[in-house]
Amino acid sequence: APWRATVLTLFPEMFPGPLGVSLAGRALAGGIWSLEARDIRAAATDKHRSVDDTPAGGGPGMVLRADVLAAAIDAAAIAPERPKLLMSPRGRPLTQAFVRDLAAGPGPLIVCGRFEGIDQRVIDARELIEVSIGDYVLSGGEIAALVLIDACVRLLPGVMGKLESGTDESFSDGLLEYPQYTRPQLFEGRAIPDVLTSGDHAKVAAWRHAQSQALTEARRPDLWAEWQARQPREQSRTS
Numbered sequence: 001a002p003w004r005a006t007v008l009t010l011f012p013e014m015f016p017g018p019l020g021v022s023l024a025g026r027a028l029a030g031g032i033w034s035l036e037a038r039d040i041r042a043a044a045t046d047k048h049r050s051v052d053d054t055p056a057g058g059g060p061g062m063v064l065r066a067d068v069l070a071a072a073i074d075a076a077a078i079a080p081e082r083p084k085l086l087m088s089p090r091g092r093p094l095t096q097a098f099v100r101d102l103a104a105g106p107g108p109l110i111v112c113g114r115f116e117g118i119d120q121r122v123i124d125a126r127e128l129i130e131v132s133i134g135d136y137v138l139s140g141g142e143i144a145a146l147v148l149i150d151a152c153v154r155l156l157p158g159v160m161g162k163l164e165s166g167t168d169e170s171f172s173d174g175l176l177e178y179p180q181y182t183r184p185q186l187f188e189g190r191a192i193p194d195v196l197t198s199g200d201h202a203k204v205a206a207w208r209h210a211q212s213q214a215l216t217e218a219r220r221p222d223l224w225a226e227w228q229a230r231q232p233r234e235q236s237r238t239s
């Protein structure tokens with residue numbers, strides 16, 4: 001069975017959106033993965049089809065009702081082995097390691113939050129795993145879900161060529177990507193670094209690795225500390 005994403009949202013028209021074109025879109029059309037966007041509102045029961053209500057204890061905004069969302073989750077009839085995720089800025093950070101795990105499985109159910117939040121009891125009762133794509137607040141979980149699905153789909157077998165998929169190792173090995181160049185050799189007075197046109201593949205590899213280390217140290221001290229801690233003791237900076 002191909003990898004599958006089931007999305008619960010109040011805005012199903014946002015899917016597949018950008019995932020309908022380019023790499024992910026081609027793979028979707030080719031049956032490598034599938035997408036089902038389900039409208040949470042379809043699970044509303046009252047005559048006004050209401051999905052939210054004012055927060056218990058007072059305060060601004062609206063909260064997604066536990067009964068409606070639970071009914072929407074149950075109606076999706078998700079196989080028990082599929083992870084049930086809730087996109088939320090207070091969730092577990094999405095990392096490449098987590099993406100790899102999700103891509104290797106059957107594919108998740110993804111609940112997209114809206115309003116000021118969703119009733120805590122449905123998170124608890126349906127054991128939703130909260131996932132954040134970063135420390136900023138989006139207006140809803142839909143764009144976060146698109147990010148998560150895109151990151152998974154590009155790892156599915158047959159989506160990228162074998163050569164390109166190796167590019168992923170760069171982030172997987174914990175360092176930022178080295179800079180890339182192509183023709184023309186001279187652009188506005190800036191030349192391609194000589195080593196890249198030297199034909200010495202060992203020297204090219206060493207230069208790229210040193211660039212990756214320098215970039216990571218300068219821009220991401222968090223990743224740099226982690227990477228250094230993982231290196232065998234007597235290894236030097238450019239090895």
Ligand code: ADE
Pocket residue numbers: 087088089113131132133134135136137138139140141144
């Ligand atoms: N919903 C709103 N902000 C979000 C974030 N940063 N990550 C995941 N879901 C979200």
